[in-house]
Amino acid sequence: MATPAIDAADLVKTYPAGRKKPPLRALDGLTVSVPEGVVLGLLGPNGAGKSTTVKILTTLSRADSGTAKVAGYDVNREQDRVRRAIGYVPQKSSSDPVATGIENLVLSGRIYGLSRAAATQRAIELLKRFDLSDFGDRPVKTYSGGMQRKLDVALGLVHRPKVLFLDEPTTGLDPEARADLWNEITRLSGAGLTVLLTTHYLEEADRLADQLAIVDHGKVVAEGTPDGLKAELRGDSVAVELVDPDTDGTVRVLLRQLPGVGEIVVEGNILRARVDSGATAVPAVLGVLEDKAIPVTAVTVSRPSLDDVYLQYTGRSFKVAEEAA
Structure with a gap:
């Protein structure tokens, strides 16, 4: 049986909530497993625990309890190996706005141990792949929002990771830029890369995810393909x-x-x-x-829609959950 690209079990994470207040439980026994080459969508409203899950799986945070492996490596005991095996695109852009696109990519490649020549060649490849070749010598601060997000994804791919984490990658983009990035993510999945995508957009989850895990109050309450979950209703x-x-x-x-x-x-x-x-x-x-x-x-x-699926498993519509969050 093949080893899952991501395998997390019973993750619990709490945060202090302030003086005389009980701790906030962000994750409450979250369990998820992702086969290699699959796009898994973590779908849930803001505050459901999606970003906390990503932080734990990318070694940026530690769970209070539970276990997790990424690309076969333990996220607590083998952090360096996990970091070299993954790409991570956070919600906020990680690029240097003053530097050019190619400078950002070369620097990222150098950090991962590539020679300057290899990093430059990889940067040129990625700029072409994301239709940014004409803008590679321009400062990132002159890029549109959609162009910046493409560059962010490119930065996550510089070292050819086995697993790519995309945390709310299209938040704040206009519909055209969002659709453009969707096409890029679809291309990535077609190349056999394992992708974990967090989103609070129902349409995005329906369009991109091979497998879906609906997260509510720090737990996975439903799993399956988007079509399969809808067909259950x-x-x-x-x-x-x-x-x-x-x-x-x-x-x-x-x-x-x-x-x-x-x-x-x-x-x-x-x-x-x-x-x-x-x-x-x-x-x-x-x-x-x-x-x-x-x-x-x-x-x-x-x-039946994914909103109906969410309603079935949580007792409230996605819109109401978002408003509450």
Whole structure:
């Protein structure tokens, strides 16, 4: 059986929360395993424990308890070997804004032990790979946000790592730059590199991840392929947007009486229900609401999404979790 590229078990990490306050538990027994050559998406809202997990796996922090190996090396006992086997792209750019793109890349290569000639050649290769050749001699501070993030990823690849960690790589990018970086990440995965990607964008996780681990309150609450997790949710999702949120109790009772209606969750003025068939459920929902003169703004039906998966395993939508965070 092949050794996983990343293998973490029962990770626990707490942080002081201030005077007379209980410690904040960022990780609460998180367990995850990533085969070689796979893009694993860690999906969760801010504060779920994703970045803490990455810091532990990249040797920037130590877990209070639990074990972890990356590229076969223990993150506590073999830190130097782990660091040489991985590339790490943090949330904030790690490049020197005053230096040029090629200067940043050559310096990174030299730090990893490459000769100046080898580091320069590798820098030229990466600038070309990320369509930055025309900008290699320009200071990084003149780059657009998307160009800076491409350079950050290139910096993580200088020494040809076995595992690449991308911590919220597209946060703050405009849609065009985000889509451009998505294409680059897809190319990386096609080359056989193992990638651990943290994200709070549902679309990003759906698009890029071969395997997905949904993280909530420091634990992995669901694992699988994006399509597989969605397929577990049979039927459709119906969302009812109420004019008066105070009518949600009445609406909940009415919907429970309809055939084919499953779990119902209320968030503000939005009521969501799992149904066997959206085509038959929507007319029935509209009918009972009209009979009781309950006004609604809209009733929509959709196939299962990752937001529905998150709702299923955590009891709240991703949007509500983000707002709470």
